[in-house]
Every structure is written in C-alpha cells, then in structure tokens.
Amino acid sequence: MTETTTGATGALLSATALRKTYGATAALDGADFQIRAGEIVAVMGPSGSGKSTLLHCLAGIVPPDEGQVHYQGRELSGLSDAERSALRRGAFGFVFQFGQLVPELSCVENVALPLRLTGVDRKTAEGRAAEWLERLEVADVARKRPGQVSGGQGQRVAIARALVATPRVIFADEPTGALDSLNGERVMELLTAAARDTGAAVVLVTHETRVAAYSDRDVVVRDGKARDVAGMAGVA
C-alpha cells in the first residue's frame, strides 16, 4: 500500500502482504492489517497461527521478509535503526504476557523508564509514573520491586509503563495470559479505559474471546494469513 492510500483509508498503522519465515516455517504468509487512531483491534487465532509475529512486524521489532508496514504514512523499513528505536520508545507502548519489568528497579522506576529514556528528568518522570500507578490502582507498590508484587499487580505496572509516554499505539500480546479470570478482566478494563482516555490505538493479540470482546473489531490470523472479519473497509 502506498503512502497516499494509507492516508486515504484513515489507517494510523497498516501492513500489506507481510511474509515472514522462520527456518522452513512460514509464520506470516501474506498478512494484511490496518488500525485507525484510537481503535482497539483484537488479533485472534490459534497457537502458532502467526499472530505474535504479526505484532512484532507491526511494531518494527522484527522486519518482515516481504511486504510493508506503514506508520502515519511512513514505511518502517525505510527508517534507520535509531529512528525505529525512537518510534518504539515514543509512539509505541508494549504490554506482554509476563510484565517483563526490570527486576532491579522499583515499580515506579520501571514505569518512569520510557520517559527517562527520552530525556525527561527523574523527578518529573517519577511524578508522572506515580500518577499512572494510582490510576491503575497499584499506587501502593510504587517502591516495591517487581519480584515483590503479585502477577496482577505486575501487569498493571506494565500497563502503566506502556502508557506513561502517551503512545499512539499500544501493542498488547496476551496481556491477561498469566492472570486468573477476575484479575484478567480488571486488567482489560483498565487497559481499554486508559487507551480510550488517551486516544491510543491498541493492537491486542489474544486467543481468548472474552478478552477480544473488549475490542472494537477483530482480525483472525490463520496459517499466517490475516482476515479482517468486520473489515476496515466497512467502517472506513
């Protein structure tokens, strides 16, 4: 898809004809994807269908073998490594199945990290981090280290970290995968409410339909091919 058409469909982030092979296995085999600003899209599909690979390509974490990813009309492969890193730090936020917090840092320092990396001073960064922790109902763990908090608390800290730099896109890969039902529900409520308040789009990879039900629409990945069920064409 060209820059012009990317803009014309209103997509913030789009991928066209992505192919990615690991050894003899085609993880993606011609996958298309589009998401608009502020939209929450669930990426669903069975294990090994290629949904995490799609997320990694969309976020510029791994380059596709073929195909293109455009963010705000710019092709990711056309960016330098430094530009892609800057994009991941500033415009993108990440939440994974296991929080992947830095174990040596306190929770508030973990949340402040994306801001610190973009040059924000410590006091300001930790102040904003503390606000996000409070909003995600985990203000009390601010000074604890990730090893001292529960799975549900750690995941809320990870969401705070993903949102602190007010990204345009949040990539969430099985964000409730390691949580029990009640904690998973609450984490989804908090994640989607925060995304809607800040206008961030969310690419939500999940195999659970109850988690996908928090999205605006869903895309199904089967055998490396992505099918847009409701279709962005239908809503554009």
Added chain:
Amino acid sequence: MSISHTLLGLLESGPRHGYDLKKAFDERFGHDRSLHYGQVYSTMSRLLKNGLVEVDGVEAGGGPERKRYAITDAGITDVGQWLATPEKPEPYLQSTLYTKIVLALLTGRDAAELLDTQRAEHLRLMRELTRRKTGGDLADQLICDHALFHLEADLRWLELAAARLDKLAKEVSA
C-alpha cells in the same frame, strides 16, 4: 426460571402487595424483561390455591392489586426444596449450528463462511455484554459474565468445528 418459586422466595422476607412483588422481582431479576402484572396475579392465585401463600390483608377498594400476600409454612418448605434441588444442566445435544453446517456441506454451500458469520455474530454480542458489564453494578457483571462464558463456549466449539470441516465434509458426503 421458575417465576412462582422466585416470587414465593421474595415473600419470605415479609408480606407484600402484588405490585411490590413485581417491583422487587424487576429490580433484582428483570434485567432484560420485566414481569407483567397479569403474570404476578395469575401466579399468586395459583400459589393461593395450593396453600403456599395466604392473603394477609385487603385494602379498601378491592381488586387484586389491593391484596397483600404472605408466605405459608408450606410455601417456605417449597422454596427450600427448590433451592436445594440442583438445576438440570443443559445437555446441548440438539444444535441448530451443527444442523446448519451439515446441511451446508450436503448442499455444496460454504460451511466455513457460515461459521465465520456466526463467529462474528457471537463476538458482536460478547462486545455488547462486555460494555454493559464494564459500566454496570455487581448484579450486571454476574449476569453478563454468565452469558459471556456460554458464548465463549460456543465460540470455542465454532473454532473446533472450523478446524474439522474438511473431515466432516468427507464423512457427510460418504
């Protein structure tokens, strides 16, 4: 749901007029569909006949809405028995969806498309219930969750059916 047992159970906390009963029922259980007054009065007259409730008083002016009903000892026993008896789990063995898939395969129509359409419809309802739950109180959450878990089970079945469609097509045409 047994409306008569529910109304009877609501009377255990004290006598009520018919319309109070309807109000109490609607507030607690009438989330999607409230009771008609007619249902309340026909249920009460049946419970009266069976000795499970009695008329506790009648206000001047007459009419069924003026009657105040109280539960009897037999009524209390009846509620206790109903609560102690487990509900029969739905066997779910008569599936319209299964019938539709087989018919689609038999008539050469696109069964995968049928499954996808159904999947989208199920997820649409799940989104609606999730929104309602997110903005709702605990009662809303529990009621919506019950529906969501059932829809989720259907969706898991739809996934499995989609994965086995080729095999089923061979068996159907054999």
